[in-house]
Amino acid sequence: MTAEPILSVRNLTTAFRVDSEWKPVVRNVSFDIRPGETLAIVGESGSGKSVTSLSIMRLLAKDASRIEGQVMLNGRDLLSLSEKEMRAVRGNEVSMIFQEPMTSLNPIFTIGRQISEVLTRHKGMSATDARAETIRMLEKVRIPNAASRFDEYPHQFSGGMRQRVMIAMALASRPKLLIADEPTTALDVTIQGQILDLIKTLQEEEGMSVLFITHDMGVVAEIADRTVVMFRGDAVESGATEQIFHRGQHPYTRALLSAVPRLGSMEGQAVPLRFPIVDTVTGITTEPQPSRTMLERDAPILKVENLVTRFPVRSGLFSRQTGSIHAVENVSFDLKQGETLALVGESGCGKSTTGRSVMRLIEPTSGDIQLDGQNVRELGSSQLQRMRKSIQMIFQDPFSSLNPRMSVGQAIAEPFLKHGMGNAAQAKQKTADLLERVGLSASMMNRYPHEFSGGQRQRIAIARALSLDPKVIVADESVSALDVSIKAQVCNLLLDLQEQLDLAFLFISHDMAVVERVSHRVAVMYLGEIVEIGPRAAVFENPQHPYTRKLMSAVPVPDPSRRGIRRGLMEDELKSPVRPMGYQPPRREYREVSAGHIVQVA
Known part of the structure; x- marks a missing residue:
């Protein structure tokens, strides 16, 4: 590795105009990135990490922001360049991947056209050459059938595949530096694992440097050579990633690390365990307390049997039904008072539809739902409203x-x-x-x-x-959008409330490490079906179904020694749940591995 940095940031200070005053949100931040190196900037929302990256790229509104300091890219100060010169730098020498690909991709243009535009504008390629190079880039980011997908639109791709398109677009002009701003935060754990592996592989092949911005310390451990920790606009600690993880000095660094759920940390623990909380000022740790042992009860508060939810697929001039989306297929489970049952799986597996079907926010196609002795599917509108006093929902995005x-x-x-x-x-x-x-x-x-x-x-x-005063709460991805330390606090709150109020939780999540920490039992969903269900310890310590093992292998491990490891995850997308008219799902067989631990036979 050469000593000369490709990017050198010195005393970067960014302020925003608030009520005619300049309020600094990033103060005197300095760091270097060398060729082929990955530097992670880590911190919670509001710490200034994304503003730092936008300041480097000069993407902040001129009239509302003020950037001071020095940003040297290959010997040129980006802050002194004209807007025209800066446009030549963006996408050519430095590229950026944003957190939400759907807002970064133009929905009215094909993905092929959007990537080709980078090549025709920055490299002066002809349309034919740009098309050929775009297909090569799509293949490079492991998008199957790249040539046939060139003319498809963003909405025809899954979240993980859209993020791959964004990476292809960012790498099209072969930049020396890639800035990745929370590129995996909104993705399922298996897709996140694939994207991390992909960035590592492309970095090795292209020899580029990466500035990786995240709040997930597990991701930092897997990808970063060096790490800068930001807290309320200041870089409070920086150094080699191993040093930050094993000998972190600042209380905030220790707080971030203590809040990271580690898969396997619950071994031998019979009941859910609260997260340790570290005071970001004093560094004092509040040790985690186990939840109380769940009371033995005979009758479940919620019982679901053979639940099926399908949505019609219509096409043609007269919108005739041509098939159905089999979102939930023959799902059965029960939930006792004071218990947490976690439904886990990737986006599109049917877990959220299951939660909404149980509450009849979506009308199920068939099946039986018993809540506190009531048959939910037979209730009229006024009875349904009264029933919803007993079961409430917490959604993923509280703002919406x-x-x-x-x-x-x-x-x-x-x-x-x-x-x-x-x-x-x-x-x-x-x-x-x-x-x-x-x-x-x-x-x-x-x-x-x-x-x-x-x-x-x-x-x-x-x-x-x-x-x-509900008896059951459906928590639908209720902590997945939160920073790691806030996630720990909210999970602890849910456990506290469960103890105080004897609440039953249907906890819907794709985060296996959080699920292991908070649940009594776990049900793994794939393509609308439960493929494995059982006590939390049984499922996590002895996973039987291949899909369960795939989910667990994809969880980022907060251990820097694993940085060079590739998971070798399957590159395929979750299969489509769309079925033609008249389709009859196959009859499934199940076997009991141990008491209450049931697995679908493949």
């Missing part, structure tokens, strides 16, 4: 599930008042109690959702779900 025009106090009180559980004064008292219970202040009830952080908004969503 909270009305931005209602104060949080109004949002929490609304279900309480709508169900006639009390008057306005009682609703206000209940709201104050719930806000305190979820770790917020009652004085916050007059604020609006945009005034809270993501973690606080999720706490508000939890408080609203609790306002009707």
Whole structure:
């Protein structure tokens, strides 16, 4: 590795104009990236890591931002270049992959045209040569049938494949530096594993440097040579990744590392275990407390048998039904009071549809759902509304599930008042109690959702779900969008509430490491079917189905010594659940491996 850095950042300070004043959000950040090296910038949302990357690329609005310091790329200061010169740098010498590919790709152009444009504009290629090179790049990022997919649109690709398209576009002009801003945060764990392997492989083949921005310390351990830790706009620690992980000095670094769920850490632990929480100022660790042993009960609060949910597929001039999406196929499980059953699997496996079908937010096609002795599928609209007092849902994105025009106090009180559980004064008292219970202040009830952080908004969503005193809560990817330390706090909160209120959780997630920490039992879903179900210890310590083992092998391990390892994950996408008219699913057979541990026979 040569000593001369390809990118040298010195005293980078970025400020935004707020009410006619300049407010710095990144202060005096300095680092170098050498050829072929991967540097990770890690920190929570709001730490300034993404602003740092946007400042380097000069993608911030000129009138609302001010960038100071020095950004040297191969001896040229990017901050002194004209906009025309900077346009030649972007996509040519430095490329960027953003977190959400669907917002970065233009939905009205084919993916082939969007990648070809980079080559015709920066490399002066003819349309024919650009097409051939684009197909080669699509093959390089392991997109199957690349030539036939050249003329497809972004919506025809899965999330993982769209991210591969973004990588192909970023690498088309063979940049010396790739900036990857949270490129795997929104992806399922298996797709994330494939993308990480892909970046490593392409880096070796092309010899490029990578600036990798993330809040996931497991990802950092797997990909980064060196790491910069950012906290509230400052780079509080930097060094070799091994040094950061094993001898991290700053309390915030230790807090980030302690919050990382490690697969296998629950071995020998009979009940769910809270996450350790480290104070980011003092560095004092609150040791994790085990959840109480679940009380033995005979009758489940929720019993689902042979649940089927299908959606019609229509096409042609008269929109005739030509097939069905078999989203949920013959799913059965039960859930006891005070228990957490986790439904795990990749996007498209049917786990969220199962949760919504149980609540009848989506009408099931067939099957039996018993909630607290009631047959859910036979309820009329007024009975259904009363039933929903017993079962509530926490959604993945609290911002879109909270009305931005209602104060949080109004949002929490609304279900309480709508169900006639009390008057306005009682609703206000209940709201104050719930806000305190979820770790917020009652004085916050007059604020609006945009005034809270993501973690606080999720706490508000939890408080609203609790306002009707439910017995069952369906938590649909309720922590997947949160930073690692906030995720730990929210998971601990859910365990606290389960103990205090004897709640049953249907915990829907694709994060196997979190699931291992919080659940009593686990059901693994693939293509609408449960392929393995059993006690958490049995499933995690003795996984039987190939798909369960694939999910577990894809989890990033926060150990820098594994940095060179390739998982060798299957590159195929999740198969399509669309079936033609008249399709009859095959009859499945199951075997019991141990008490309550049941596996589908392949």
